[in-house]
Amino acid sequence: MSRFFSEKYKNLEPYTPGEQPKDNQYVKLNTNESPFPPTPTAVQYIAQASKSLQLYSDPECRELVEIASKRFGVNKDEIIFTNGSDEVLNFAFMAFCDKNTPAIFPDITYGFYSVFAQINNIPYREIELNEDFTICVDDYKNVKGTVFIANPNAPTGIALTIKEIEEIVRSNPDNIVVIDEAYVDFGAESVVQLTKKYDNLLVTQTFSKSRSLAGGRLGFGIGNKALIQDLNTIKYSTNPYNVNSLTMAAGIGTLIDDSYSMENCQKIIETREMTALKLKELGFTMTDSSANFIFAKHDVVNGKDIYLKLKEKGVLVRHFDKEKLRDYNRITVGSDYQMQILIDKLKEVLEELQ
Ligand code: PMP
Numbered sequence: 476m477s478r479f480f481s482e483k484y485k486n487l488e489p490y491t492p493g494e495q496p497k498d499n500q501y502v503k504l505n506t507n508e509s510p511f512p513p514t515p516t517a518v519q520y521i522a523q524a525s526k527s528l529q530l531y532s533d534p535e536c537r538e539l540v541e542i543a544s545k546r547f548g549v550n551k552d553e554i555i556f557t558n559g560s561d562e563v564l565n566f567a568f569m570a571f572c573d574k575n576t577p578a579i580f581p582d583i584t585y586g587f588y589s590v591f592a593q594i595n596n597i598p599y600r601e602i603e604l605n606e607d608f609t610i611c612v613d614d615y616k617n618v619k620g621t622v623f624i625a626n627p628n629a630p631t632g633i634a635l636t637i638k639e640i641e642e643i644v645r646s647n648p649d650n651i652v653v654i655d656e657a658y659v660d661f662g663a664e665s666v667v668q669l670t671k672k673y674d675n676l677l678v679t680q681t682f683s684k685s686r687s688l689a690g691g692r693l694g695f696g697i698g699n700k701a702l703i704q705d706l707n708t709i710k711y712s713t714n715p716y717n718v719n720s721l722t723m724a725a726g727i728g729t730l731i732d733d734s735y736s737m738e739n740c741q742k743i744i745e746t747r748e749m750t751a752l753k754l755k756e757l758g759f760t761m762t763d764s765s766a767n768f769i770f771a772k773h774d775v776v777n778g779k780d781i782y783l784k785l786k787e788k789g790v791l792v793r794h795f796d797k798e799k800l801r802d803y804n805r806i807t808v809g810s811d812y813q814m815q816i817l818i819d820k821l822k823e824v825l826e827e828l829q
Pocket of ligand 1 (some may be wrong): 558559560561562625628629655657674680681682683689692693694
């Protein structure tokens with residue numbers, strides 16, 4: 476830390492992203508990226524857009540908003556695009572929390588929520604999950620604060636139903652409820668349509684997982700027009716050109732060919748189920764994941780040892796040191812080929828460690 480670093484940030488603990496190693500050819504199952512490349516339509520659109528990079532990008536993302544509003548069945552003023560969904564989540568912390576309106580989220584969830592709260596000087600309360608990693612819906616009813624729930628949750632993959640989320644939203648008419656649907660396309664139910672009924676619901680999604688654009692950085696929020704206006708106030712006060720022209724073009728091309736992405740999601744779901752069966756045969760237990768990852772622990776061998784040994788053998792999964800998560804590893808569902816390598820290497824690892 477330099478001696479010039481602001482007092483405000485002295486104690487900030489930044490989010491630790493998953494490793495992106497360049498030194499080795501890993502089977503990379505640690506950051507929930509898609510094993511499939513972007514649709515060729517996206518690539519074509521990017522190439523076209525690259526010819527006009529001397530111009531600023533459209534701050535209103537009009538063409539993208541037009542096609543996305545049709546795809547998601549909402550009005551054009553009910554959607555905002557951002558630089559990854561991390562940005563819309565940060566905007567939501569900035570817009571809808573303050574010292575009298577704390578952020579409220581599960582103790583086990585996306586690790587960035589507490590960082591967004593800290594950097595914005597927002598108090599936050601973490602609510603414990605049940606023993607089996609499920610969210611206790613009643614804990615989020617009538618709370619005094621802004622609720623953030625990842626659905627499916629991370630890193631557990633466990634999803635709430637629309638009915639359960641509606642109960643939470645209905646019971647908090649004077650607070651905002653943010654539902655982070657980063658992984659929704661892998662088998663959970665989206666609550667986007669509930670934004671028409673409730674003015675306190677904001678839904679966020681990303682093109683990083685189900686739409687193969689993690690490197691493009693494109694996310695969005697959907698909610699009532701007034702909420703989106705608030706988020707735009709934050710956006711135009713920080714970075715009006717938050718979505719660059721290439722990413723915008725990629726997003727348009729991706730939505731034009733959306734069946735490509737949705738078919739890939741089906742493949743990932745099938746691969747997830749098949750991999751879960753194989754992991755069970757090897758002595759793993761796992762949560763019921765509706766996401767593009769499996770959260771698994773071995774009945775005998777320790778999670779960190781499995782992670783380290785797999786890494787030595789060229790397979791990268793995500794291990795968290797937090798006490799309640801230590802026994803587990805979060806394994807991204809890749810292609811069938813990648814998952815076969817995972818299973819083969821796991822067999823070796825288990826033989827060596829048992
Ligand atoms: N929400 C959750 C639950 C996530 O796991 C992630 C990805 N790390 C994000 C949001 C943010 O993803 P992105 O910024 O790539 O859209």
